[in-house]
Amino acid sequence: MKKRIAIAGAGTRALCFGRAILDQVKDYSEMVALYDTNDARMDGFNNLLKSNVPKFTDFDEMVRVAKPDTLIVCVPDHAHPDIIEMGFAAGLDIITEKPMAMNREGIERIRKAEIKYGKEVTVAFNMRFAPYSAAIKKIMKENPIGKITNVNAEWMIDRYHGQQYFHRWHADMKQSGGLLVHKATHHFDLLNWFLDDEPESVYAVGSLEQFGKKGEIRGERCSKCPHAEKCWAVLESTLADGDLNPGSDGEIFNELYFKAEHIDGYFRDQCCFNPDIDIYDTMNLMIKYKGGTVVNYQETAYAPIAGYKIVFNGTKGRVEVGTCNRGARPDNMGEEDYIRIFHGTNRKNITMEELSFVEEASPHGGGDVRLYELLLGAGGEDPLGQQAGSRAGALSALIGITGNESIVSGQVEKINF
Secondary structure, three states: OEEEEEEEOHHHHHHHHHHHHHHHHOOOEEEEOOOOHHHHHHHHHHHOEEEEEEOOOOOOHHHHHHHEEEEEEOOOOOHHHHHHHHHHHHOOEEEEOOOOOHHHHHHHHHHHHHHOOOEEEEEEHHHHOOOHHHHHHHHHOOOOOOOEEEEEEEEEHHHHHHHHHHHHHOOOOOHOOOOOOHHHHHHHHHHHHHHHOEEEEEEEEEEEEHHHHHOOOOOOEEEHHOOHHHOOOOOOOOOOOOOOOOOOOOOHHHHHHHHHHHHHOOOOOOOOOOOOOOOOEEEEEEEOOOOOEEEEEEEEEOOOOOOOOOEEEEEEEEEEEEEEEHHHHOOOOOOOOEEEEEEEEOOOOOOEEEEEOOOOHHHHHHHHHHHHHHHOOOOOOOOOOOOOOOOHHHHHHHHHHHHHHHHHHOOOOOOOO
């Protein structure tokens, strides 16, 4: 019997799930309902997918009429706990986009709802499913370098991708928790998963170096800005980003946002130099783990390239990994990502093995297609533990949440979970 899927939220991420249900996993799942507070946005969703998914602005009516058994949560981060509680109360299984919640209160609400209704949230961490990430996990499970003592992790978001967050609701800390929560939850989940450990405390510093009040020119929105022709961060009419717009839909902004803004007043092309922007674009954290490992983490939202580099130092060696997203690679960089394993403890016995990988062209390094297959398709075994539950969702979000607290207090803050 096919899973009967309802999607809450009709934005770009929901579009990715919708396309997969209609094409990739259609033998195992069917999309029976779309829920959003904006009827015009749901029309745009159906137009882009050339579908006719029944749409609802009333959640209870959706459950009663469409009779879904599974709810995929793709609403803005601050609304996740509300929708998850409503779904559990209706007897639905829940798959939620990251972050599971954007603050401690939301995490606690979800935890209590799981206990009350006897269910558990599944968090859609697609980066766990990228073949490159899976290869790193396999190596770390083999414990090739002894006890891991410290880690240096740098995540680079290139300017094109990074500016997108400052054009939309993510630029408001109260709606998204900032990039340390919304974006870095992916990164922190990978670190937790690679290390097979749980974080206990965070010290962080953060600043705004390129966006918000740092801008020299600004307007209300890109489409009506007198500075548009000379602004390096003006929003393009199409979203040429393989991760944010996998279908390369030239009308994605029109259909999902511009045609729908008269209903709720949400502008998708807000000025990314609005002085009221209160999230950070430059973040550094020191994360202490229960097992003793210390991670130095850096996130930059305006880098010239996109990807990450991680170095794991252990008592018997070192592992280095590095990847650069295809869309942000310089022409002469090549296409190979790497994993280098250094064995030994001194100059007399040191050896190195190097593995190289060509990043898959499908969204999120091939992670999306495999995520959809396991959660919505044929399923199968999960030897690496790629499917994530609410504890993984909570701990990854809590690193960013605690990091935000530390930036304000200037002190080391405990995660306490």
